[in-house]
Amino acid sequence: MTQxxxxxxxxxxxxxxxxxxxxxxxxxxxPQLARVPAAPAGERG
Structure with a gap:
């Protein structure tokens, strides 16, 4: 796939x-959309 x-x-x-x-x-x-759900889940867990 080309840019x-x-x-x-x-x-x-x-x-x-x-x-x-x-x-x-x-x-x-x-990349931000991929990281945003992961951060709160890690903090809460």
Missing amino acids: DTIDRYVSRFLKLLGNPPQHAAPAQRL
């Missing part, structure tokens, strides 16, 4: 969510 293809899938996915397309944001947000 171009990934960008297309990400922008398509964001449109489905109703978010405006943002070029740099998806790559920065995806």
Whole structure:
């Protein structure tokens, strides 16, 4: 998969969510979304 293809899938996915397309944001947000649920679970556990 090229970065171009990934960008297309990400922008398509964001449109489905109703978010405006943002070029740099998806790559920065995806790792955060993966980490956010893990941190509270570890603190509570």
